[in-house]
Amino acid sequence: MRVFYADQFVLPLPPGHRFPMEKYRLLRDRLAAEVPDIQLMRAEPATDGELALVHRPGYIQGISEGTVDPSIMREIGFPWSQAMADRARRSVGATIAACRAAFQDGIAANIAGGTHHAYAEKGGGFCVFNDAAVAIRLMQAEHGRHSRRPLKVAIVDLDVHQGNGTARIFRDDTSVFTLSLHGAKNFPFRKEPGDLDVDLPDGTGDEAYLHALEHALEELGQRFDPALVIYLAGADPHEGDRLGRLKLTWDGLEARDRRVFDWAWQRGLPLAFAMAGGYGHRIEDTVQVQVNTFAAAASYARRWHNRPR
Incomplete structure (x- = not known):
């Protein structure tokens, strides 16, 4: 299973900042040591043209030059820095690469x-560019060359x-279906309506969440027939x-992750996943x-590898 990273670009955050920047390096180190059958690969940065499939040119320029x-x-x-701008581009590039790899693997x-x-014209909530949105637009453009x-x-x-x-x-x-399970009273306090939003009360535990x-997922399958799944495997529902x-x-x-992976596997759908939030x-x-998510994913990668062609 190919896994793309950009943790060599570390944001210079002030002391006490609540974003856990170190988690990416810690995760990569543990994956390298503990999860077999994965190939760690450095992500390339998304280009201006790729970012412009979703984001406004003025916003891209502002992030690139520090004039936003x-x-x-x-x-x-985040405070602006060149490392922040570089990391944001490579984070998008990593999801692009993961989507391409998912179609193959x-x-x-x-x-x-x-x-x-991140919106088209601005970022928010520790998000600079919207990696999934850019990757989807690029995958659709590449697909459109032959279909x-x-x-x-x-x-x-x-x-x-x-x-x-x-x-x-x-x-x-x-052409895009957005499914979100999230805390009803949590950030963002003004929600944007998606295709299927499931608002969960504070304190929701395993049984209610998995139900x-x-x-x-059943409703998604009834309403939409995707050719690609992008999964945001946030660690922040953890107790x-x-x-x-x-x-x-x-x-x-872990049951949540396996249910998503199994839903895609049963339908023969390529799946690219990203880590999203986690603030333990x-x-x-x-x-x-997150290690548990990758371990579960690796078992499905082996099943894909052995799948009859």
């Missing part, structure tokens, strides 16, 4: 990504926060997350959730 409006940077939550991943709060039918893509967003930017970008697009997910407010256990999150009281807990 300070109010937008405050909404993003069945499943692939981005160690970062899941930046679903008149549009490439249909389903986003299964299981970060604890609703993907408001993604929902807005694809609001009137029938809601099962029904949501030890500072910002999540849900109560999923280790076992519940202990960074080791966030990393463990």
Whole structure:
């Protein structure tokens, strides 16, 4: 299974900043040591042209040059730096590469990504560019070179926060289906309507969450016929997350991941996944959730490899 990373670009964050930047390096180190059958690959940066499939040219230029409006940077939550701009491009590039690899291998991943709060014209909530949206537009453009039918893509967003930017970008697009399970009272407090939004109360545990997910995937399958799945495997529904407010256990999150992977596997759908959010009281807990996701994914990658052609 090919896994793409960009953790060599570290944002210079002020002391006490709540974004756990170190988790990406810790995750890559643990994957290299503990999860067999994965190939770690450095992500290439997304180009201006690729980013412009979704984002406004002025916003791209502002992020690249550090001239973006300070109010937008405050909404993003990071101070501007060249490392921030470079990392944002490579995070998008990693999801692009994961989508291409998934078409070949069945499943692939981005160690970062899941930046679903970014709109076409601005970022927000620790998200600069919307990696899934850019990757979808590029995959659709590449698909359009040899087919008149549009490439249909389903986003299964299981970060604890609703993907408001993604929902807005694809609001009137029938070729993309946005499914989100998220905390009803959590950020963003003004939700953007997606194709299927499942609002969960604070304290939702394993049984209720998995029941809601099962029904949501069933409805997705009834309403939409994708050729590609992008999965945002957020660690923040975990009971030890500072910002999540849900109560999923280790076992519940692993069952969640396996249900999504199995849903795609049963339908023969390529799946690319990204890590999205995770803000554990202990960074080791966030990393463990994500290691478990990759371990589950690796088992499905082996099944894809042995699938009859």
